[in-house]
Structure formats: C-alpha cells, structure tokens
Amino acid sequence: MEEHVTPRYRVAVDEDACGNAIDCLLCVKTCLDHGPNVLGYMNKEAPDLDKFIPRRLEDIDHKIISGFMINCDGCGECVAVCPKSALTLVVPEPQVHRALIPRDGSIVLCGTLADGTEIFPD
Amino acid sequence: MCRYCTEYGNGTKWYLNPDNYRPELFQAPGHNTAYDMLSGVYKNSFEVGATADSEDTLPDYNFGGAFNIALEKITQHQGQVLPLEDALRVIDMTPGDRFLLMHCACRRHFGHKDVFSCLFFDPVVDRALEQRPWETDSRVITREEAKEFEKEMDRLGLVHSLWDSGVDSDGKPPIVMCHCLETDCMPTRIRAHFGIVNAQRKGEYVSVVDRKKCAEGCTKMPLCLPRCPFGALRYSPLDMIASVNISRCFGCGLCRTVCPTGAVRLVDRTTYPALVDEW
Known part of the structure; x- marks a missing residue:
C-alpha cells in the first residue's frame, strides 16, 4: 500500500548570510507576487532605546521570517531570487498526513487516475 | 452579546x-x-x-x-x-x-x-x-x-x-x-x-438585504459585492439581487454605503439564533 503525503514546506533562512534583511527584501516581494505571501520581515530584537535610538526603520536589524506556511506551495522562487543564497526550501520530517488515500497498488488523488495518469490541466 | x-x-x-x-x-x-x-x-x-x-x-x-x-x-x-x-x-x-x-x-x-x-x-x-x-x-x-x-x-x-x-x-x-x-x-x-x-472578533451587527429595494437597484453590476472583505455577500443571477451569508458577515457595514437604493441595513447580531455564539 502506498501513501501520498501533502508536503509541508519550510523556508530556512541563514541570518548571517542574509545580513540586514530590510536592505533587500527580494524574497518577500517575490512571495507576494507569486501569491502565498508567507514571507515577511521583522526586527531581530526589539530595539533597546537605552542603548541606541534608531531614527529610521533601516537602522534596525531585520530578519526574514515565514508565517502562514500552510499556504506555501514550495515553488522555490524565493530561494532562486536570493542574491546571497541565504534561503533554503526544506521539507521537514515527520510529515503530517493531509491527503492520504491508501489503495492497493496505486495512489489515487483527485488529479491522478488509478493508472497514474495526471489529469491536471496545464 | x-x-x-x-x-x-x-x-x-x-x-x-x-x-x-x-x-x-x-x-x-x-x-x-x-x-x-x-x-x-x-x-x-x-x-x-x-x-x-x-x-x-x-x-x-x-x-x-x-x-x-x-x-x-x-x-x-x-x-x-x-x-x-x-x-x-x-x-x-x-x-x-x-x-x-x-x-x-x-x-x-x-x-x-x-x-x-x-x-x-x-x-x-x-x-x-x-x-x-x-x-x-x-x-x-x-x-x-x-x-x-x-x-x-x-x-x-x-x-x-x-x-x-x-x-x-x-x-x-x-x-x-x-x-x-x-x-x-x-x-x-x-x-x-x-x-x-x-x-479579531466579528462585530455586534450583521447586514440584511431588502430584496425588493435591491431588485430596484444595480441589477447587472452589484456595487456592494466587492466592498465585502469577508466574502459574505452573494449575487443571484436568477433573482438579480444580492444576499448575505450571515455566518460570514462581520458586521462592518461597508456594503451599505455604496447601495444606490439603500437596500442594506445593519441589525443586531443577536437577532438571529444562529449567531448567538458566533463572534
């Protein structure tokens, strides 16, 4: 019996390679244009005003974060667009079954016939 | 409430x-x-x-x-x-x-x-x-x-x-x-x-559409539908009127302001038994 598991993607960010995310934000814009809008940016730490008073948003050290990852389709455009190769698309284990239709000898999904023919329109 | x-x-x-x-x-x-x-x-x-x-x-x-x-x-x-x-x-x-x-x-x-x-x-x-x-x-x-x-x-x-x-x-x-x-x-x-x-909780109200007034208004291009940010409004091409799905309505009232015939009004959410616990 075979099982099909809908993947749950994660975007891992190498913060050192990324630097201050607010200087770039290409991945955030790419994700927004692609649709899911799961990438955002936030301060690495809330500013400590006793030590340093940031006068512009760019003065605060930002990092890329991912939220609402149930909407990520794993397209990988964010990874491709990153000029610093700071992003990695990962499929963590264990996966949770989201679309599991076990049948002997075949995987049957809404878009796949029993003989394996894909019937998704291009 | x-x-x-x-x-x-x-x-x-x-x-x-x-x-x-x-x-x-x-x-x-x-x-x-x-x-x-x-x-x-x-x-x-x-x-x-x-x-x-x-x-x-x-x-x-x-x-x-x-x-x-x-x-x-x-x-x-x-x-x-x-x-x-x-x-x-x-x-x-x-x-x-x-x-x-x-x-x-x-x-x-x-x-x-x-x-x-x-x-x-x-x-x-x-x-x-x-x-x-x-x-x-x-x-x-x-x-x-x-x-x-x-x-x-x-x-x-x-x-x-x-x-x-x-x-x-x-x-x-x-x-x-x-x-x-x-x-x-x-x-x-x-x-x-x-x-x-x-x-974010739903508001204290829900929208109600007066079918007769709505029928007299914009029959082809319902103005209220794109105003609803919660997808609560529906348009029937048969009756040519809009209606509200009350379980989706957040009671923001934005649909009212564009209705040319004033067919939409807000009523208290607790009017409907279905919505008593729906916030």
Whole structure:
C-alpha cells in the first residue's frame, strides 16, 4: 500500500548570510507576487532605546521570517531570487498526513487516475 | 452579546461603556503588556513574530486553542470589527484630544504598501512617539480630523476594528483603531486562515438585504459585492439581487454605503439564533 503525503514546506533562512534583511527584501516581494505571501520581515530584537535610538526603520536589524506556511506551495522562487543564497526550501520530517488515500497498488488523488495518469490541466 | 460585553459592557457594548475609558485604567500596570505590543517598542516583535514559525512551534494544525489563550492571557491583545457609526462614537468617547496616525506595521512587514491606517488614542500617543522614534512621519491629529479619517477609511473600503489592551478585571480600555483586511493584515489573516477568534472578533451587527429595494437597484453590476472583505455577500443571477451569508458577515457595514437604493441595513447580531455564539 502506498501513501501520498501533502508536503509541508519550510523556508530556512541563514541570518548571517542574509545580513540586514530590510536592505533587500527580494524574497518577500517575490512571495507576494507569486501569491502565498508567507514571507515577511521583522526586527531581530526589539530595539533597546537605552542603548541606541534608531531614527529610521533601516537602522534596525531585520530578519526574514515565514508565517502562514500552510499556504506555501514550495515553488522555490524565493530561494532562486536570493542574491546571497541565504534561503533554503526544506521539507521537514515527520510529515503530517493531509491527503492520504491508501489503495492497493496505486495512489489515487483527485488529479491522478488509478493508472497514474495526471489529469491536471496545464 | 459575547463575553466582552457581558463582562465589560455594563448593559451596553463594551466599547460604548464609559467605564472602559477611565483615565486611571490607561495607567494601570495590568494593561502595560498590550501597550508595549500595540503601540510601543515590541510592536514588530509581537505583531509579525506571533506568526513567525508558529507552525513549527505548535506543529499540530489545531493550535487555534493555544493561540487563542496566548492572545488573551499573555499578550492581552484583542480586536473587534465595528461599523462607522460606532467608530465615530468611540472617537467621541476617548479621553484627550490627540490622535496619532501611524504606519500599518502588518502591511509593511509582509511586503505590502506602506499606508497610514492605525489611529492611536490620546492615552498612548506620547508613549508611541517615544518608543517608536523611527516612525518620523507619524502625524498627531485632532478629534475632528480623526473622524474625517474614519469616514475616509470607510469610503476607501477599509474595515474599522477596535483594539484594546487587555481583559483585566478592572476593565478593557480601547487604545487603537486599525483598518485591517484579510489580504494583508495579521489579525484578519490569523482569523481567516486559522480560525483564531481572539485575533479579531466579528462585530455586534450583521447586514440584511431588502430584496425588493435591491431588485430596484444595480441589477447587472452589484456595487456592494466587492466592498465585502469577508466574502459574505452573494449575487443571484436568477433573482438579480444580492444576499448575505450571515455566518460570514462581520458586521462592518461597508456594503451599505455604496447601495444606490439603500437596500442594506445593519441589525443586531443577536437577532438571529444562529449567531448567538458566533463572534
């Protein structure tokens, strides 16, 4: 019996390679244009005003974060667009079954016939 | 009424109860967490950080319950949708004359347009200015300008939602009026994608469409449908009228303002038995 598991993607960010995310934000814009809008940016730490008073948003050290990852389709455009190769698309284990239709000898999904023919329109 | 009005309404809606606007309430230490997170230096850490990797931290898809408790008990940050009339009443009831227009943090930090859509009330204005010195183009406006701003948001099609700082036993003081949409704002997205009720509660009203008046209005291009940010309006090509799915309606009232025949009105949410526990 075979099982099909809908993947749950994660975007891992190498913060050192990324630097201050607010200087770039290409991945955030790419994700927004692609649709899911799961990438955002936030301060690495809330500013400590006793030590340093940031006068512009760019003065605060930002990092890329991912939220609402149930909407990520794993397209990988964010990874491709990153000029610093700071992003990695990962499929963590264990996966949770989201679309599991076990049948002997075949995987049957809404878009796949029993003989394996894909019937998704291009 | 939902528990907010039961516990903090004193016979009316919680945001129309003057007890929740007492000046000493805004100074009470119990509400400080929400001030910092909504208007202060932790705003970004909280608003965007709340969803960052949340599914890794809480890998079960049914983490709505845990999230709900976190929002209410730890962050003391809840909001509710309200129509323009109530928004103007709230502006009138707020102590002090200054209002602070600030950038919408949610929209900016997920790559959307940088817009001024957050209206902080007088008791938190000084604190917000002091704790967020990088927001150099925030504007302090008067009560009349604040009302005009609310009307402008209504014209644009942005929902009014009122955010308070906590459900301590002493009260529930509102501190900011935001104009959130599901397409780009954190609370509405959290509510819509994960069903987390405390992120943003439905309003005290629902829309009702008068079928006869609607039939006399725009039969081909219903103007109200694109005004609904919650997908609660439907159009029947057979009857050529719009109707409301009351279980989706948040009672923001935006659909009313564009109806050429005045066919849409708001009624109290508790009119319908189906909605008694639907907030």
